[in-house]
Structures are given as structure tokens and as C-alpha cells.
Amino acid sequence: MSLVNTMRIGRCLGGRKVVKKWPGSVEGCRLEKKSRGDVQKIFVKNITFPDCTWSFLFPFISPFASLIDSFSPGHVQTQMLNCLWAGREGLPVYSPGRPGRLEIFLMHPLAAALVGLLFLVGLTLIVYNLWRVTRQKKRVEQKLSEKEQQLRDIITSTPVVVFQLNDQGVLTVLEGKPNAAYNTPVEQLVGLPIEKVLKDYPEPLAQIRRALSGQPLHTMLRFPKLILETHLIPKFDEQGKLMKVNGVAYDVTARVRAEEEIRRREARYRSILATIEEGYYEIDLDGNFVLFNDALCRILTIDASQLASQNIRCFMTSEAEKQFKKLTAQVLENYNNVKACELQLQCEDGRVVYGEISISPIVNDEGQIIGFRGIVRDVSDRKAAEERLRQYTADLEMTKMVLEEQAQELAETIEELQQAKAKVEEATRAKSEFLANMSHEIRTPLNGIIGMTELALGTPLNAEQREYLNIVKTSSEALLTIINDILDFSKIEAGKLELDPVDFALRDLVAETMKSLAIKASQKNLELVYAVDPEVPEQLNGDPVRLRQILVNLVGNALKFTQEGEIRLEVRRLQRNKEDSEAVFLQFTVLDTGIGIPKDKQARIFEAFQQADGSMTRQFGGTGLGLSISARLVELMEGRIWVESPANPAYLAALEQQTIRCPDQKDEALPPPGSAFHFVVKLKHPVGTSHQKPNVDLTILQPHPVLIVDDNSVNRRYLQDLCRSWNVEARAASSGPEALALLPAFLQKSGQPIVLLDMQMPDMDGLAVAKQMRTSPGGERLKIILLTSAGLQVTNPEELPHLLDGFLLKPIKPSELLDAIFNVLESKVETHAAEAAAMSKAAPQKQRLNILLAEDNPVNQKLAVRLLEKMGHHVTLAGNGEQAVQLWEREFFDVVLMDVQMPVMTGFEATEAIRRLEASKGSRRRTPIIALTAHAMKGDRERCLRKGMDGYLSKPLRIQELKAVLQQYQPEGKPHPVS
Known part of the structure; x- marks a missing residue:
């Protein structure tokens, strides 16, 4: 860039004149040029003329600036555009893209001084003006800043958002609190396009776009948590082009939400009014209807369109209108509600109804x-009912007098009945106590009869004497059974019968019970069978004595009333109770083919001293207590008992055949109908350790196949289940011919073939089948075990050893069958019996005991003394409790057998006296005292x-029980052999 033609130097004295062009004759002028980008800076330093030297001491920005040189005063004035200063040593010239001009004027010294003075004055004025302008500017700026801050505070403190968009939709101004709608600070929103700011809110963005198109807009911008009432005003320039859009938004979220809630409540309010059965009304102060529901129209029998223009007083009688006016005046005066009152309403159809009306004030915002407003209920029906009630009340008042007299008579009757009930209860208790005492008194001599008979049967007797004594024993035991039933019933009536739960083996109990009745069944040629489902646990906890008593009663009852066929006992487990995991519910079924029970008699057979027919007592005997006692015992076991009759399958089949038979065919005699007694009891899983099974190696049985021959399906299934439980292969045949047909294939199996053969079968009995099996090819290999329900009676006993390898008496216990099979296989196993025998051999001999017997009954004395002496013990006898205490003080006894009921001093009193004496003497030894009682009632043991x-010990004394008890009290030391 060249300044030769753009700068000039001149002198001015009363005028402007160019003196010298520069550079020309200017001497000693030094120029410095610096470039920074597009800006060029030329520094003029020390311009020297031929006659003077000018030094630039500071920059010249103002056109009035001047400087004074010490040698030759003069004035230099510069007029430039955009003059920049780069230091105190030079005058910068800034001329980007256009020429600049530097003019230097030389002046006379006097003029220069005047100019300098003027310059100072002007400079002072300029500085003062600048200071004043600057101060005023600062005041204005401060006021503007305060106003701006005040406006910003107002905007910030109110729910208002002020914003401005340019013509491109960029947010240039934003004041307020938009954060609730847009979770970003205000500083970050300014300068962003509105498209980006509202990209997640398409509906508000669409409305703002309308404003950017030049359309003023007043709308609601809805955000998820915010609602803004927005005014958008476009601004245009002189040519009508959009410059910007100013906007103001008000936060109306609470107001809109409240309005919406009001509308929802109003809608709900109207829906409730439409559904309630009572009439609802709202009226003004003059009584004109403002609001009502359909129920009010129904009450007044008028259409809604007609009721809207009516007054409420038009539907009231004159008396009701006066009363309503009085009530409204009361509301206006006290500003309170009026409870429902009854008014007569005149309906549109002319009817007069009773309406129950409530009145409440409607209050505006000013109070x-x-x-x-209120509720209208049609109580016409109630008023009619009240009228009828008044009539009824009058009638009741009349009836009340009669009833009071009857109540007095009834109270007297109830008192008499209560007294009679107390007497009956007292008589029942007395009867129960009498039965218990009588049974005790009867059992005492009866025990002597049975005991002495057993002792006599143990002596040498001829056949006739033995027969007579057996009859005495059998009759005594039958009488004892009756006495026991009466005793049990008396205990039940007195509420003293309780259960004694212990662990027991159910299958052994069932088998032993059925076996004890097998002889009676065989005497009547009846088949006695039982089956226990495999799901039934082996060990259970309950009262086995009472369970056996129920089974004996039911099976014995079936034996009594069955003349032919069979008696079957089935046991199965019912579904488990999830709530009581310890409970085991079992169902027992006793099915017979007897005479059956008529349906009209079935309900009474479980009552005491009742049978289905009085003639049965004469024909079959019995007290009628067995089933009643069984029913009570089942109830104690938390179960139930019921009977079905007819239940004989043969009878039911024959009855069905007779029903479909043609009328001209002759009816055949039907089989006995039979009956089925069912009872369910609740037992539990065993409490103690499980019962140990015999130490038997069952794998010895597995190679040997078994053929079961029995015409009874229950027996076949029972034997097959046993074999399967032992993992033994078993085939079954229902008759002799079927078994003989299976024999060739059966003999081809490996191992020792075993045949379980029933004796009593139709057409071909067990012995006949055994003979043919022996004579068949390979029959000598068979091991045949005969199963019979009665004794084995044959014409040629000498042939039995060649036909049979063993026989068992039914019903069969699993252990008995197992022993029989091992015996025929010639494999000896160690069972509980063998273990017991070994233990008895290894056990020391019993020691002779010195026993004190306290018993007042002479017969029982002789019986007990004889039993104890036969066991080898020494017995000292005391006739009552007092004698027993005296003998105990004089002599040492190993055991005391103490009768409970004795004269002078009872067994309980004697025991307490002995214990007191032991305590007073400081004896370390406690004499064992065993109670003897004929009551045998639950609770006696604990007492x-x-x-x-x-x-x-309960009477009658059982030898085995007595031995077991005395064995517990054998003294220590070297035993003395029992003589």
C-alpha cells in the first residue's frame, strides 16, 4: 500500500494551504509498516522539515488534538477514519481498503499559543461534557438494568413465560420458568431452533408453526405435566415480511386440572343423581326448579320437560306449602339443614302421596x-305399613296379655322340666354308677369262677369232667363278655371312657382278630376272609384294644346273623388330609351274606339295647349293646359308622335278574340280602420307633414260583399282594380244574414250585386237587401248603404226609405264611420267635419273690395265691388295707399287690400310708405297689x-400279664431258681 499520493503536508495561517507533499522535501521522516491479517498499520515517527522538527508524543484521535514541540511550536491536525493507537511513539494510520489522508498545518507561534489555549479550554469542556454524558449514561444504564431486572423478577416470580422467535424459528429470548415443560436450563435453550426445543412434543410444535406462518394464535400448549395458555403475536417489517414472533405463556395447569376435575365430578354427580331411587331437587329462592333427577319426575308423575318450568309449591297441598315455607324460612335464618320431614305432595295424575323431604341451603362464594336442595322419598308405602302396624300393635296389645299368661305357665312348666331333667340326669348317673358297681360285684366272683376253672383244667381230669369244666369256662366267659359290654356302656354314659393311644401293627391286629373268630366261622361253615390295602401303613398310633373291640363286635355280629356264604373284612386308606399331615384315615368294611337289615330298621340298630327286630333277640340272643358301643368308640376316634343293606352281591344280581324276568316265569328263592357295616377312624403315624420286621432274607424266596388256588377272589388278591411284596412270582386260579390246567406250564418254571391250596372249594376240594397234582408228571416236585378255615378232617390220615407239605388255618397272618413257605423250602430263618427263644435260654432263671397280697374277697384270695405259688413266689395275705400296712412295717416285701376296693382302709389309703412311712424312715428303697381293680375304667390307671x-392290673388276672409285671421287679443279685 502506497501513501505517496494519499497524504500531504501543508501550512495554514488564516487559511488552509498545502505546504509540502510527503514524502518530498521532508527530511528525516521514518515510516514503520506492520501487517496483521487484513489490517495494515503505518506508524509515522519524527517528521523533520528543513526548518523544524515535529515530534508526535501521543496519538491524535480527536480532530482537535494538538501537540507542542519545544523547539519550534506548531500544530499538527489529523482527520482520519478508524485511527488506532499502537504506542506513544508513533501515530498509527489504519486504512483497510480505502485511502487515508494525513494533513499537517504549520501555524504562527502566537496563533499556536492561542490555539493551544483554546485547545485546553475546549479539551476541558470536552472532558466535562464527556464526564457528564458518561455519568448520565451510567444512570440511564443503571435504571434500565434495574427495570430489566425488575421485569425479569416479575416474570420469574409469576407463572409466565416470555419468549421471542426470529423469522427462522430460533428462540432468541426466553424468560420465565419453562423447565417444568422442558427439563433444560434457560441458558441452554436460547439460540436453539424451536423444532429442536419441542421435538418431543409434536402437538405444541404444530401450533407454534402456525404462528411462524404469520397467524396470530391464542391456544393451549399441553405438555405431560404442564398446560400453558399461550398468546403468539407475529411482527412484520415495512415490507410485510415476518421479523419475529413474540409470545407469552401462562401456567394454567392447576386451573385446567381443577376445571377438568369439576367437570368429572359434575358428570359423576349427574350419573349418581340419575341412578338413585330418591328424588333430588335444586330450586332458587322463589321455588323454581333449577335441577332435578328422573326419580323426582317418577314420584310426581310428570315429564322432565314439563317439570323444568314448574315451581315446587305447585306440587304441594296447601298445608304442605305452609309447612315448606316455614322450613325454608328457618333455613334462611339459621343457615342450617332441615332434617327430613313428611309432606303431602300432589302428583300430576291427581294422586296424593306422602313425601319425606330434606332441605339444605345452596351458598355462593360470597356466603x-x-x-x-334436598332429597324427596316416596314414603306412601311406609305410611300405609305404619297404619297397618298401628292396627297390629293394637291387636298385639290384646295378644300380649294372653301370651304373658301363657309365658307364666310356660315358665312354670320349664322349671318343672328342668327339675325333671336334673332328676333324670341324677338317675342316669346313679344308673351308670350302679351298673359300674354291679358289674364290679359280678365280675369279682366271676373272676374266681374263671380262674378256678382254669386251675382245675390244669389238673388230671377224665373226659366227662373236662367237658363240664369247659362248659363252665365257656359260659363264664360269655357272661363276662356281657358284663364287659354293660361296663363299657356305663362308662360311655358316664363320660369316663377315653382312648389309650399306643403304637401298634395294624395287619397283625386284624389277622389276630379274625383268627380269634375263625373257629366260630368254621363251626357254621362260613368263609372268613380279610384284605388290607397295600397303601395302609404297617405301623400306626391309636388305641388297638378299642379298635379290636369294634372289629370283634361287627364281625361277631355278622357271624351271628349269617348262615351261609362268607364274611369279609376290608381295610383301605382314605385320601390324605393336607391340613393334618399326621392323621391317617382308614375305612373298615365288614361285608356279610346274612339276613340283612330292613331300611326302616337301620337307623335304630346303633341305639343302646336295640336290635332290628325284637324276635332277633329271642332267636339269636344278644343285649343290643355291641353296635351302640362300637358307634360311640368310632365317635371317640373322630370317625363315623354306617350300614348298607342289602349288600350281598349275589342277592343284588338275583334281584336284578328277577326284575327283568318275564312275568310268566316262576320266581326263584333269592339269596340272603346281606349287609355291609362301614366305619372310618382317625389314627396317626407311630410316635416311637417303627416296628422291626423279622430278620428274614426274602431273596431266598424270589427264585421260587407260587401258584395260588382259591375260589374266593378276596383271598386270591390278598395272597397275590403278599407275594408281590416279597418279589415272588405268583399265579392264581379260582378252581381246581383251572389250577390243573395251569400246572404243566407252572412246573416248567425254574426254582422250587410252591402251591397255596384252599381246602373248601366247590366241585373239587383241596385234597382232591392235591391228589391229582401229585399224580401229574413232575408233581413230586411240588411243595403243597393247604389253607383251611376249619380243622383238617380226612378219612385216611396216613396219606396226608405224601400229599401235603404243610397246612395253615385261615385267616392267615403274613408271618405265618412266610414261616410255612420257609419250612417247606427247608430254610430256617431267624424270626422274632427264634430270637425270643434264644433270649429266654440265655436269660437267668426267675428269682423267688416275697409278695404281699392285699385282697378282701376269699375267692380272689385263693385264686391269686394259687397263681402266684404256681409261679414259685411266696405270698403273704392281708384282708384289708390296714392289715397290709401293718404287715409291710413288720416284714420286707419285694412287691405289693393291692386291691383298690377293700373295707376298713382302701387300697389308695393304704398306699398313701406306706409312702408316708417310707418318707419318715428315710428309706432309699421304694416298694413296688401294683393296683388290682375290677373297674377297668379309663382314668383308674392315672389315679x-x-x-x-x-x-x-385289671381283673380277671391274666397269667401272662401277671408274669410280665412281676418280671419288672425281679431283685438284683444272684437268682434263686423257681421251684
Whole structure:
């Protein structure tokens, strides 16, 4: 860039004149040029003329600036555009893209001084003006800043958002609190396009686009948590082009939400009014209807369009209108509600109804009552009912007098009945106590009869004497059974019968019970069978004595009333109870083919002293207590008992055949109908350790096949289940011919073939089948075990060893069958019996005991003494409790057998006296005292133990029980052999 033609130097004295062009004759002028980008800076330093030297001491920005040189005063004035200063040593010239001009004027010294003075004055004025302008500017700026801050505070403190968009939709101004709608600070929103700011809110963005198109807009911008009432005003330039859009938004979220809630409540309010059965009304102060529901129209029998223009007083009688006016005045005066009152309403159809009306004030925002509202109920039916009730009340008052007299008579009757009931209960208790005492008194001599008979049967007797004594024993035991039933019933009536739960083996109990009745069944040629489902646990916890008693009663009852066929006992497990995991519910079924029970008699057979027919007592005997006692025992076991009759399958089949038979065919005699007794009891899983099974190696049986021959399906299934439980292959045949047909294939199996053969079968009995099996090819290999329900009676006993390898008496226990099979296989196994025998051999001999017997009954004395002496013990006899205490003090006894009921001093009193004597003497040894009682009632055992006794035996004394109890009290030391 060249400044030769763009700058000039001149002198001015009363005028402007160019003196010298520069550079020309200017001497000693030094120029410095610096470039920075597009900006060029030329520094003029020390311009020297031929006659003077000018030094630039500071920059010249103002056209009035001047400087004074010490040698030759003069004035230099510069007029430039955009003059920039780069230091105190030079004058910068800034001329980007266009020429600049530097003019230097030389002046006379006097003029220069005047100019300098003027310059100072002007400079002072300029500085003062600049200071004043600057101060005023600062004040204005401060006021503007305060106004701006005040406006910003107002905007910030109110729910208002002020914003501005340019013509491109960019947010240039934003004041307020938009964060609730857009979770970004305000500083970050300014400068962003509105498209980006509202990209997640398409509906508000669409409305703002309308404003950017030049259309003023007043709308609601809805955000998820915010609603803004927005005014958008476009601004245009002189040519009508959009410059910007100013916007103001008000936060109306709460107001809109409240309005919406009001609308929802109003809609719900109207829907409730439409559904309620009572009439609803709202009226103004003059009584004109403002609001009502359909129920009110129904009550007044008028259409809604007609009711809207009516007054409520038009539907009231004159008396009701006066009363309503009085009530509304009361509301206006006290501003309170009026409870429902009854008014007569005149319906549109002319009817007069009773309406129950409530009145409440309608209050505006200023607290002024502007109308009334209330509920109208049609109580015409109630009024009619009240009228009828008044009539009824009058009638009842009349009836009350009669009833009071009858109530007095009834109270007297109830008192008499209560007294009679107390007497009956007292008589029942007395009867129960009498039965218990009588049974005790009867059992005492009866025990002597049975005991002495057993002792006599143990002596040498001829056949006739033995027969007579057996009859005495059988009759005594039958009488004892009856006495026991009466005793049990008396205990039940007195509420003293309780269960004694212990662990027991159910299958052994069932088998032993059925076996004890097998002889009676064989005497009547009846088949006695039983089956226990495999799902039934082996060990259970319950009262086995009472369960056996129920089974004996039911099976014995079936034996009594069955003349032919069979008696079957089935046991199965019912579904488990999820709530009681310890409970085991079993169902027992006793099915017979007897005479059956008529349906009209079935309900009474479980009552005491009742049978289905009085003639049965004469024909079959019995007290009628067995089933009643069984029913009570089942109830104690938390079960139930019921009967079905007819239940004989043969009878039911024959009855069905007779029903479909043609009328001209002759009816055949039907089989006995039979009956089925069912009962369910609740037992539990065993409490103690499980019962140990015999130490038997069952794998010895597995190679040997078994053929079961029995015409009874229950027996076949029972034997097959046993074999399967032992993992033994078993085939079954229902008759002799079927078994003989299976024999060739059966003999081809490996191992030792075993045949379980029933004796009593139709057409071909067991012995006949055995003979043919022996004579068949390979029959000598068979091991045949005969199963019979009665004794084995044959014409040629000498042939039995060649035909049979063993026989068992039915019903069969699993252990008996197992022993029989092992015996025929010639494999000896160690069972519980063998273990017991080994233990008895290894056990030391019993020691002779010195026993004190306290018994007042002479017969029982002789019986007990004889039994104890036969066991080898020494017995000292005391006739009552007092003698027993005296003998105990004088002599040492190993055991005391103490009768409970004795004269002078009872067994309980004697026991307490002995225990007191032991305590007073400081004896370390406690004499064992065993209670003897004929009551055998539940609770006696606990009472005996509480009184200080150590054991308990019920009469009649059983030899094995007595031995077991005495064995517990064998003294220590070297035993003395029993003589």
C-alpha cells in the first residue's frame, strides 16, 4: 500500500494551504509498516522539515488534538477514519481498503499559543461534557438494568413465560420458568431452533408453526405435566415480511386440572343423581326448579320437560306449602339443614302421596344463600305399613296379655322340666354308677369262677369232667363278655371312657382278630376272609384294644346273623388330609351274606339295647349293646359308622335278574340280602420307633414260583399282594380244574414250585386237587401248603404226609405264611420267635419273690395265691388295707399287690400310708405297689399312679400279664431258681 499520493503536508495561517507533499522535501521522516491479517498499520515517527522538527508524543484521535514541540511550536491536525493507537511513539494510520489522508498545518507561534489555549479550554469542556454524558449514561444504564431486572423478577416470580422467535424459528429470548415443560436450563435453550426445543412434543410444535406462518394464535400448549395458555403475536417489517414472533405463556395447569376435575365430578354427580331411587331437587329462592333427577319426575308423575318450568309449591297441598315455607324460612335464618320431614305432595295424575323431604341451603362464594336442595322419598308405602302396624300393635296389645299368661305357665312348666331333667340326669348317673358297681360285684366272683376253672383244667381230669369244666369256662366267659359290654356302656354314659393311644401293627391286629373268630366261622361253615390295602401303613398310633373291640363286635355280629356264604373284612386308606399331615384315615368294611337289615330298621340298630327286630333277640340272643358301643368308640376316634343293606352281591344280581324276568316265569328263592357295616377312624403315624420286621432274607424266596388256588377272589388278591411284596412270582386260579390246567406250564418254571391250596372249594376240594397234582408228571416236585378255615378232617390220615407239605388255618397272618413257605423250602430263618427263644435260654432263671397280697374277697384270695405259688413266689395275705400296712412295717416285701376296693382302709389309703412311712424312715428303697381293680375304667390307671402306685392290673388276672409285671421287679443279685 502506497501513501505517496494519499497524504500531504501543508501550512495554514488564516487559511488552509498545502505546504509540502510527503514524502518530498521532508527530511528525516521514518515510516514503520506492520501487517496483521487484513489490517495494515503505518506508524509515522519524527517528521523533520528543513526548518523544524515535529515530534508526535501521543496519538491524535480527536480532530482537535494538538501537540507542542519545544523547539519550534506548531500544530499538527489529523482527520482520519478508524485511527488506532499502537504506542506513544508513533501515530498509527489504519486504512483497510480505502485511502487515508494525513494533513499537517504549520501555524504562527502566537496563533499556536492561542490555539493551544483554546485547545485546553475546549479539551476541558470536552472532558466535562464527556464526564457528564458518561455519568448520565451510567444512570440511564443503571435504571434500565434495574427495570430489566425488575421485569425479569416479575416474570420469574409469576407463572409466565416470555419468549421471542426470529423469522427462522430460533428462540432468541426466553424468560420465565419453562423447565417444568422442558427439563433444560434457560441458558441452554436460547439460540436453539424451536423444532429442536419441542421435538418431543409434536402437538405444541404444530401450533407454534402456525404462528411462524404469520397467524396470530391464542391456544393451549399441553405438555405431560404442564398446560400453558399461550398468546403468539407475529411482527412484520415495512415490507410485510415476518421479523419475529413474540409470545407469552401462562401456567394454567392447576386451573385446567381443577376445571377438568369439576367437570368429572359434575358428570359423576349427574350419573349418581340419575341412578338413585330418591328424588333430588335444586330450586332458587322463589321455588323454581333449577335441577332435578328422573326419580323426582317418577314420584310426581310428570315429564322432565314439563317439570323444568314448574315451581315446587305447585306440587304441594296447601298445608304442605305452609309447612315448606316455614322450613325454608328457618333455613334462611339459621343457615342450617332441615332434617327430613313428611309432606303431602300432589302428583300430576291427581294422586296424593306422602313425601319425606330434606332441605339444605345452596351458598355462593360470597356466603349468600341463593337456593335450596334436598332429597324427596316416596314414603306412601311406609305410611300405609305404619297404619297397618298401628292396627297390629293394637291387636298385639290384646295378644300380649294372653301370651304373658301363657309365658307364666310356660315358665312354670320349664322349671318343672328342668327339675325333671336334673332328676333324670341324677338317675342316669346313679344308673351308670350302679351298673359300674354291679358289674364290679359280678365280675369279682366271676373272676374266681374263671380262674378256678382254669386251675382245675390244669389238673388230671377224665373226659366227662373236662367237658363240664369247659362248659363252665365257656359260659363264664360269655357272661363276662356281657358284663364287659354293660361296663363299657356305663362308662360311655358316664363320660369316663377315653382312648389309650399306643403304637401298634395294624395287619397283625386284624389277622389276630379274625383268627380269634375263625373257629366260630368254621363251626357254621362260613368263609372268613380279610384284605388290607397295600397303601395302609404297617405301623400306626391309636388305641388297638378299642379298635379290636369294634372289629370283634361287627364281625361277631355278622357271624351271628349269617348262615351261609362268607364274611369279609376290608381295610383301605382314605385320601390324605393336607391340613393334618399326621392323621391317617382308614375305612373298615365288614361285608356279610346274612339276613340283612330292613331300611326302616337301620337307623335304630346303633341305639343302646336295640336290635332290628325284637324276635332277633329271642332267636339269636344278644343285649343290643355291641353296635351302640362300637358307634360311640368310632365317635371317640373322630370317625363315623354306617350300614348298607342289602349288600350281598349275589342277592343284588338275583334281584336284578328277577326284575327283568318275564312275568310268566316262576320266581326263584333269592339269596340272603346281606349287609355291609362301614366305619372310618382317625389314627396317626407311630410316635416311637417303627416296628422291626423279622430278620428274614426274602431273596431266598424270589427264585421260587407260587401258584395260588382259591375260589374266593378276596383271598386270591390278598395272597397275590403278599407275594408281590416279597418279589415272588405268583399265579392264581379260582378252581381246581383251572389250577390243573395251569400246572404243566407252572412246573416248567425254574426254582422250587410252591402251591397255596384252599381246602373248601366247590366241585373239587383241596385234597382232591392235591391228589391229582401229585399224580401229574413232575408233581413230586411240588411243595403243597393247604389253607383251611376249619380243622383238617380226612378219612385216611396216613396219606396226608405224601400229599401235603404243610397246612395253615385261615385267616392267615403274613408271618405265618412266610414261616410255612420257609419250612417247606427247608430254610430256617431267624424270626422274632427264634430270637425270643434264644433270649429266654440265655436269660437267668426267675428269682423267688416275697409278695404281699392285699385282697378282701376269699375267692380272689385263693385264686391269686394259687397263681402266684404256681409261679414259685411266696405270698403273704392281708384282708384289708390296714392289715397290709401293718404287715409291710413288720416284714420286707419285694412287691405289693393291692386291691383298690377293700373295707376298713382302701387300697389308695393304704398306699398313701406306706409312702408316708417310707418318707419318715428315710428309706432309699421304694416298694413296688401294683393296683388290682375290677373297674377297668379309663382314668383308674392315672389315679393309681397319682396315689403313689407303680403299676396297674385289671381283673380277671391274666397269667401272662401277671408274669410280665412281676418280671419288672425281679431283685438284683444272684437268682434263686423257681421251684
